[in-house]
Amino acid sequence: MTVLLSKILSSVIHPLNFAIYGLIFAGLLRLVRFRKLASVAGVVSVAWLIFWSTPILVERTLMAWEQQYAPTLPELATKADIIVVLGGGLQGASKPERPTPDLGEAADRMWAGAKLYNAGKAPKVLLTGGSQPWNGLTTSEADGMADLMISFGVAKEDLILEDQSQNTYENAVLSKPFLTELEAQSALLVTSAFHMQRSLAVFEKAMPGVQWIPYGTDIQTVQRAPSVIEWLPAVATLRQSQAYLRERVGIWVYGWRDYL
Secondary structure, three states: OHHHHHHHHHHHHOHHHHHHHHHHHHHHHHHOOOHHHHHHHHHHHHHHHHHHHOHHHHHHHHHHHHHHHOOOOHHHOOOOOEEEEEOOOEEOOEOOOEOOOEEOHHHHHHHHHHHHHHOOOOOOEEEEOOOOHHHOOOOOHHHHHHHHHHHOOOOHHHEEEEOOOOOHHHHHHHHHHHHHHHOOOEEEEEEEHHHHHHHHHHHHHHOOOOEEEEEEEOOOOOOOOOOHHHHOOOHHHHHHHHHHHHHHHHHHHHHHOOOO
């Protein structure tokens, strides 16, 4: 239920979706002769889309959100008993159409986890991520992550796979038995900087006896030189805005469910 609620709310407030729904609503209002209200609905819909897709209007907000957990060099990270890498950076295989996992933008998570391991920051790496039934995947995220991590130099025997979770809350709850068995007292938590605030809060609540050390990665928004380009709506900015809004929705839903 929590997964579906987050997905539905995130879809509704997605700037492009919101604009489409708003314009449809405006059209219906005009059909029933509420013309002034229809005009307001249309303007608000378009303004919402323009605002969240224009760099000059939103990039400072997006950058401030990410920089709460700005990444550092792996060799400067704190040592821990285990590295926990969250799924979301790839999709598992979907045979026969896609025989191997497909890397996404957040594949930096696996790269960062491997770099931490290779820098000697922890002896074990836990990969947490299952598959959602509506995605048509035949292997879990954890399985795909393991293949990539091994190619990055992580020893197979040092990998622990949690392959049943479908969201961040389940990442934490289903990872707990593995950390308990290892008697881990500290853990490096690796996920996208956009996703870290919610992830850290969930893991700290699920396992308060573990010292959680955030290691953000996958930075999407960086300082750019002033130019007219900042004033032009961009697909990349729209995508980054959606990630931000999705996290805001996720934090609200998780707070309502008492996961944080």
